[in-house]
Amino acid sequence: MKLCIFAKDRIGAISDSSVTDITDLVPQPYRDDPGMAMNVLIRNWANVRQEISRALSSLPKLPLDSVQLSAPVCAPPHVFAAPANYRKHIGELGAQAVTKTTRTAREQGFFLKAPGSITGMAEGITLPDRPGRRFDHESELAVIIGTGGKNIPRREALSHVFGYSCLVDLTMRIEPGTHEEERSMRKSFSTFTPIGPWIVTADEIPQPQGLSNRLWVNGQLKQQANTAEMIVAVDELIELVSGVIELSPGDVIASGTPEGVGPVVKGDSVEIEIEKIGRMTLQVR
Numbered sequence: 001m002k003l004c005i006f007a008k009d010r011i012g013a014i015s016d017s018s019v020t021d022i023t024d025l026v027p028q029p030y031r032d033d034p035g036m037a038m039n040v041l042i043r044n045w046a047n048v049r050q051e052i053s054r055a056l057s058s059l060p061k062l063p064l065d066s067v068q069l070s071a072p073v074c075a076p077p078h079v080f081a082a083p084a085n086y087r088k089h090i091g092e093l094g095a096q097a098v099t100k101t102t103r104t105a106r107e108q109g110f111f112l113k114a115p116g117s118i119t120g121m122a123e124g125i126t127l128p129d130r131p132g133r134r135f136d137h138e139s140e141l142a143v144i145i146g147t148g149g150k151n152i153p154r155r156e157a158l159s160h161v162f163g164y165s166c167l168v169d170l171t172m173r174i175e176p177g178t179h180e181e182e183r184s185m186r187k188s189f190s191t192f193t194p195i196g197p198w199i200v201t202a203d204e205i206p207q208p209q210g211l212s213n214r215l216w217v218n219g220q221l222k223q224q225a226n227t228a229e230m231i232v233a234v235d236e237l238i239e240l241v242s243g244v245i246e247l248s249p250g251d252v253i254a255s256g257t258p259e260g261v262g263p264v265v266k267g268d269s270v271e272i273e274i275e276k277i278g279r280m281t282l283q284v285r
Contacts, residue, residue: 035075085256
C-alpha cells in the first residue's frame with residue numbers, strides 16, 4: 001500500500017492514480033496534526049490495516065494529479081543517516097569530503113539530521129542565505145521504522161520496517177580552512193531532507209537491496225546506482241542504529257548516497273526516482 005499526506009494535513013491511501021482520504025480512520029485526538037497522525041497510523045498499523053483496505057472500496061477518491069503531496073512522514077522521532085555507504089562515493093568530493101579514508105558506515109556508524117529539516121514535494125527546497133557556499137544533492141533510500149526496539153538482530157531487522165520512501169539529503173559543503181561546521185548542522189537546514197512522494201509499505205518491497213536509485217537535476221541524470229551496492233545493507237543499518245538507541249515507530253533511516261553528488265542552485269528542478277517506490281520532483285528556491 002502507498003500512504004501519503006496531502007492538502008497539508010490529510011492522510012491518504014493511493015491506489016492506481018487516485019487518493020482516498022483516510023484521515024478519519026486515525027484515532028483522535030491526532031487527526032489535526034499530520035505528523036502525529038502518521039506516526040499513530042504507523043504504530044497501530046496491524047490494527048487498522050484491514051479497516052483501511054475495506055475503506056478503499058467505499059470512500060470517495062480524488063485524482064492523484066489534483067492534490068499536493070507533502071512529506072509522508074513529517075514528524076519522526078529521529079532521522080538517522082548513514083555516511084559513506086557506497087564505495088564510489090567515498091572521497092569523490094576531494095578536499096570538501098568529510099570521509100577521506102576508506103572508513104565506511106560500518107566503521108563510522110551514523111549521524112543525526114534534525115527532524116525539522118524534512119520537507120515534501122509541495123514545499124520543495126529552500127536554500128539558506130550563505131553566500132559563496134555550495135549546496136549538494138544526495139539521492140537516498142529512506143527506511144521508515146514500524147516496530148521499535150533495542151539491539152535488533154540483523155536476521156529480524158526487516159520485520160521492523162514499516163515502509164520505504166525516496167529521500168534527498170541536502171548538504172552545505174565544508175570549505176577547508178574557513179568553514180568546517182559539524183555534519184549534522186550542515187545537513188539540517190529547513191527543507192534539507194525532502195521525503196516522498198509517499199511511503200510504500202514493506203510488504204510491497206520484501207527485499208530492499210536491489211532497487212535502482214536515480215537522481216536528475218534539470219533533466220540531466222546525475223546519480224545512478226542500485227541499493228545492492230550499499231556497503232551496509234538495510235538490515236545491518238537497523239542492527240547498528242538499534243545497538244545505540246532504541247528505535248521508535250516513525251523513525252527514519254537515510255541509507256546513504258551513491259557517487260555523483262553535485263551542486264544545486266536557485267531555480268533548479270531536482271527529481272529522484274527509486275524502483276518500486278516512485279518519483280518525486282522538487283523545486284529549488
